Amino acid sequence: MSASQLPPRPLSPHIGIWKWSINMVLSILHRASGIALSVGSLMLVWFLASAATGPEAYDCFIGFATSVFGQILLFGWTGAMFFHLCSGIRHLIMDTGRMITIPAAEKAGFFIFVVSIALTFGLWGCIKFFF
Amino acid sequence: MAHKWEDTAFKGPMARAKGLGSAHAGLHHWMGQKLTAIANIPLVLWAVWSFASLAAAGAELADVQAFFGAPAHAILMVLALASIFYHMALGLQVAIEDYSHSAFKPVFLMLVKLVTVALFVTASFSVLKMGFAVDVTDMSALVQQSM
Ligand code: HEM
Numbered sequence: 001m002s003a004s005q006l007p008p009r010p011l012s013p014h015i016g017i018w019k020w021s022i023n024m025v026l027s028i029l030h031r032a033s034g035i036a037l038s039v040g041s042l043m044l045v046w047f048l049a050s051a052a053t054g055p056e057a058y059d060c061f062i063g064f065a066t067s068v069f070g071q072i073l074l075f076g077w078t079g080a081m082f083f084h085l086c087s088g089i090r091h092l093i094m095d096t097g098r099m100i101t102i103p104a105a106e107k108a109g110f111f112i113f114v115v116s117i118a119l120t121f122g123l124w125g126c127i128k129f130f131f
Numbered sequence: 132m133a134h135k136w137e138d139t140a141f142k143g144p145m146a147r148a149k150g151l152g153s154a155h156a157g158l159h160h161w162m163g164q165k166l167t168a169i170a171n172i173p174l175v176l177w178a179v180w181s182f183a184s185l186a187a188a189g190a191e192l193a194d195v196q197a198f199f200g201a202p203a204h205a206i207l208m209v210l211a212l213a214s215i216f217y218h219m220a221l222g223l224q225v226a227i228e229d230y231s232h233s234a235f236k237p238v239f240l241m242l243v244k245l246v247t248v249a250l251f252v253t254a255s256f257s258v259l260k261m262g263f264a265v266d267v268t269d270m271s272a273l274v275q276q277s278m
Contacts, residue, residue, distance in 0.1 A: 034222045041219060045254045047182075048208075051195045052257035058192045065190075081179065088168050095165065123179070127187045 022109040023102070026087060033084040040077040078123060082116035160221055167218035174211035181208075196261050205262030209255050216251040220244055 018024060043065075050061035064070045090108050093099050099108060181204070185195055199205050223243045231239055 031226060034219075035226060038219045038223055041215065041250060045250050045257075048254045048257040051192060051199075052260040055192055058195075062190060078179070081175065085172065085175065089172070092165065092168060123183055127183050 023105045026090075026105065026109050026112065029083060030087045030091070033080040033087070036080040037077065037084060040073075040080070043073070043077070075120070075124060079116065079120040082119040082123075083112065086112040086116050160224075163217065164221045164225075167214045167221070170210075170214040171218055174207070174214050177207060178211045196264065199258055199261035200264070202262065205258050208258045212251055212254050212258070216247050216254075220247040223247075 046061055047065070050057040065074065090099065090112060099105070181198065185198060188194055199208065220243060224240060227236065227239050227243065233239070
């Protein structure tokens with residue numbers, strides 16, 4: 001029998017079957033934030049290219065960036081960036097064999113959420129009110 | 132090139148016959164991801180802080196161009212772009228390797244690399260263009276302005 005005639009192979013259990021745990025949330029969010037930031041890099045390239053091109057191109061960029069939609073996107077990418085940064089530092093620590101127990105993951109997860117949310121609001125607060 | 136590892140007991144006869152197993156790209160990928168992750172920490176923080184400062188100052192085009200007119204800023208930004216985009220290409224590669232079951236998977240993997248290189252070159256060219264646009268004799272005045 002050729003491979004295509006065989007009945008489908010059983011799959012290993014996938015997302016839907018597991019009870020949610022903090023390790024799982026952190027792992028998924030690290031990847032999701034990495035992919036979100038990759039999309040966000042387009043906005044970074046647009047910013048730099050438009051500033052290098054001239055006033056017309058730059059005004060077009062600024063028009064989008066300061067629109068409600070643009071601001072929501074930028075705020076979201078700031079959050080994704082701080083989350084990915086904190087979570088990435090946790091990955092680098094875990095690579096050294098430290099912080100790999102479940103209680104450590106729970107503590108780290110709490111810390112990552114609090115710090116990344118605080119930094120996101122802190123930075124936007126600075127931009128809008130304090131600079 | 133033949134690798135010593137190929138002849139060890141780690142690879143079974145069937146895997147050897149089928150040509151399966153490591154293509155010896157894994158460690159290099161892992162190191163690249165980790166080294167760019169470490170480099171990203173200061174570089175991304177600096178870039179985000181710079182953009183935030185420019186935004187808070189009104190995001191005027193002249194300010195942005197003057198900012199990148201300072202050699203240190205242009206150099207740091209190109210370094211940040213290199214680290215970010217290399218990290219991004221490696222990261223997206225893993226995500227595609229894990230999730231894509233399409234016949235076009237090899238095409239997606241190549242596209243990620245091509246698009247990432249295109250983005251890096253476009254962004255770096257833009258930074259360098261602003262960096263070189265500034266008359267060097269006026270540099271000190273501009274750097275002071277952008278502070
Ligand atoms: C701010 C500093 C950053 C740090 C410290 C960092 C750290 C990391 C680390 C350690 C990994 C590997 C995770 C693992 O071992 O599974 C990773 C993956 C990844 N990063 Fe970053 N990163 C940073 C910024 C960025 C940026 C700016 C982007 C996008 C432009 C990005 C995109 C990705 C992607 C797509 C992955 C792959 C996710 C996965 O395989 O699950 N990262 N990051």
